[in-house]
Amino acid sequence: MIDLTTTFQAVQSASRNLPLLDDRLINEILLDLADEAEVHASYILAENKKDLEQMEPSNPRYDRLMLTEERIKGIAADIRNVATLPSPLGHVLTKSIRPNGMELKRISVPFGVIGVIYEARPNVSFDVFSLCFKSGNACILKGGSDADYSNRAIVKVIHSVLDRFGIDAHTVDLLPADREATIQLLNAVDYVDLLIPRGSSDLIHYVRQHAIVPVIETGAGVCHTYFDEFGDTAKGAAIINNAKTRRVGVCNALDCLLINEKRLTDLQSLCYPLQQSKVVIYADEKAYRYLEGHYPASLLRPAVSESFGTEFLSYTMAVKTVEDVYEALEHIYNYGSKHSECIVTESHENAELFTSAVDAACVYTNVSTAFTDGAQFGLGAEIGISTQKLHARGPMGLEELTSYKWIIKGNGQIRE
Known part of the structure; x- marks a missing residue:
């Protein structure tokens, strides 16, 4: 067993210098990192391939684990976006x-050291560093074994940039x-100020139950779209298809369609576009009758109790018939994860x-839940999507x- 105390101390020491860095220097380093990510894309992809070879493509986490040249370009663009944002410090x-x-005066300051525990998401390594660095925080990354080659390659690139600018490499470990x-x-309560878990509900629950360090939960996304009595069919079909099939392995993907009876x-018509992506539908009794004969039999199955409240992370979706908006709200209350929920309706009421009634971090009207994302919200990138109510909720940016x-200033005042 390796004692990590020395590592924790080194990161804590590095964190003390970060608030003193000029924001222009921070931006220059981030822009350089974005360039280096693209320059070393072939190296990162080669290491990522080693991780992919150890995971079955059918695994729901495979898509999250996979990096491509296009995704690295997207990561680099997010880093550049972070560099363009104003500093969140000293407000x-x-x-x-x-x-x-x-x-x-009450002014904004860094937390200090932020630890992030995550699974098969190597892009998180870049996202966490760029956001923490811009906000004056050092970070400790704890990735899973399924992405270890990828994460180590990414951190090696980050360290090379920090070394070139004379910044303590322990700014990220x-x-x-x-x-x-x-x-x-x-x-590590003496060294780490905040923990953020990113991954499955099992990981998040484990961290919440065992951590002594304060935790912000970035919960699993069991996301619903309610197609209301007054919903527009064309809008609904496009929104449902996009939310379900754009990327199935992400937390903002649609898991359950609620439809007014x-x-x-x-x-x-609402489900027709899903056929192209071979989406498996678990439909309740009423919905099944309307889909039977109109949706591929090999992809249509009767819903069971486990069909609801499940984050599928695959080309799978549940359909539940509800009497009205109130029953839709009740279903979301019972099965949602307080992540992202949507209503498709032309009724303002x-x-x-x-x-007003849905208890979730992000609530949409006639918009795909796929937009629950830090970059889409103008945050540059995100360190996670908080589903709790203390301190932060929704996409977490700078x-x-x-x-x-x-900060208190006076002229010799004393308290009686």
């Missing part, structure tokens, strides 16, 4: 003068991919009711990686 959040003349490293990170005659402190 005066509140300011007041007390009756005794004491001046109070990658821990061993074993469970013991996870346990030590969960207990008055619109079951439109179900065939129903849209307002839905968005502002969500800051805390604050009070």
Whole structure:
């Protein structure tokens, strides 16, 4: 067993210098990193291939694990976007003068050291570093064994850029991919200020139950789209298809279509585009009757209780018939994960009711849930999507990686 205390101490030490860096230098380093990611794409892809060879393509995590030249270009673009964003540090959040003349200011500051535990998502290594670095935080990465070759290649590229600019390489460290490293990170309360798990519900629950370090949950995405009595069929078909098939292995992908029973005659049209991607549909009894004979028999199956509340991460989707918007809300309350929910409707009243009543980080009207993403929200990139209510909720960008402190100035005041 390797004692990681020395590593934790080194990262903590590196974190103390980051708030002192000029934002122009930070941006220059990030832009250089984006260039280097593209320059070394072949090396990163070769290492990523080693990881892919150890995973079955049928595994729902395979798509998340896979890097391509196009995805690396997208990662580089996200890093460049982060560089263009204003610094989140030093913002005066509140300011007041007390009756005794004491001046109070509350300003945004870094957390210090952020640990991120993630699974088969090598892009997270780049995303986490760029966001943490821009927000003045050092970061400790704990990736899974299924992406270890990819993560080590990415961190090697990041370290080469930091070395070139004379920045402490411990600004970002990658821990061993074993469970013991996870346990030590969960207990590094003297060195780590915040933990963010990214991955399956099992991983998130494990971190929440065993961590001593404060945790922000980036929960699993069990996402619904409710097609309302007043929904537009063309809009609905496009939204459903995009949310389900754009990328099935991501947390904002659609898992369950809720359809108003008055619109079951439109179900065939709503699901028709899904055939091209060979989406398997688990339909409840009413929906099954309307799809039978109109959707490929090999892809249509009766729903069971496990069909609802499941994050499929594959070309699979459930369909549930509901009486009205209230029953849709009740279903989401019982089976949702507070991630992303959508209503397709032309009724302003129903849209307002839905968005007001749904308890989720992101609630959409006539928009695909695929947009729950830091870059799409203008955050440059994201460190995760928080489904909890303390501190941050939804896509977490630069502002969500800051805390604050009070600055008090006076002229000799003393308290009676």
